[in-house]
Amino acid sequence: HAEAEDGKNMRDIDRALTIKGQKAARLMGEKHVSPPIVDSIYVSPARRTQETARILCVAFGFKTESLQLQPLIYSGSLQQQLALLQKVDETVKRLLWIGHNPNITELANQLSKKPIVSHMATAGIVELNFNVDSWLELDWNIADFLLYDAPECHVQNTNT
Numbered sequence: 650h651a652e653a654e655d656g657k658n659m660r661d662i663d664r665a666l667t668i669k670g671q672k673a674a675r676l677m678g679e680k681h682v683s684p685p686i687v688d689s690i691y692v693s694p695a696r697r698t699q700e701t702a703r704i705l706c707v708a709f710g711f712k713t714e715s716l717q718l719q720p721l722i723y724s725g726s727l728q729q730q731l732a733l734l735q736k737v738d739e740t741v742k743r744l745l746w747i748g749h750n751p752n753i754t755e756l757a758n759q760l761s762k763k764p765i766v767s768h769m770a771t772a773g774i775v776e777l778n779f780n781v782d783s784w785l786e787l788d789w790n791i792a793d794f795l796l797y798d799a800p801e802c803h804v805q806n807t808n809t
Contacts, residue, residue: 650747651677651704651772653697662723666700673772673800674701678708680803681774687711688741691733693722698747701772705745722748730756737784760792770799 652670656663666674690711692702699716706713721729730752737744748756754769760777769775777792 650674650693650695650698650701650749653771662695664695664697666697670697670771671700671704674704675708676800676803677772677774677798678705680798682708687743687745689717689737689743690715690745690747691717691719691722691737692747693749694718694720695723695749698722698749702745702747705747722746722752725752727752727755727759731759731787731789734787735785739783741784759789760787761794762790762792763794765794765797769797770801773797773799 650666650670651674652667653664654667687709690702690706692698699718702716703713705711706716719733721733725733730748734744734746746753746756750769754766757769757775757777758764758766760779765775766773774796775794776796778795779787779792781787781791
């Protein structure tokens with residue numbers, strides 16, 4: 650998810666995106682609009698992940714009603730999240746997973762054949778390719794790393 654409020658005096662799950670976070674989510678949607686045609690979007694029930702997902706849906710032309718809230722993305726262990734991935738409907742070929750650090754970084758690193766990043770940036774995107782015939786075959790250390798991108802990679806130097 651993109652950058653969220655600090656969360657003082659509120660439950661963590663209720664934290665909203667900051668203006669900077671909204672802009673970062675829009676930027677990443679614009680940078681990855683073609684061809685990230687996704688079949689399904691799994692999103693944590695936290696407010697900030699749902700806001701990030703809605704912004705990306707607009708960029709991708711994906712119906713927000715099709716978002717699938719998945720509580721295990723917010724509160725589950727890595728093993729529970731792997732089990733959730735293994736239950737993805739077989740008609741889904743491209744899945745967008747919107748979650749939280751540190752689990753999102755750890756999940757990407759564990760799924761990949763080699764470590765990707767030590768800490769995924771807010772609004773960061775990792776693209777992995779699973780050379781499997783079924784989501785049921787997913788396991789640790791099998792994915793090919795295709796891409797890592799973050800808003801910081803697109804910052805223009807205004808001092809020159």
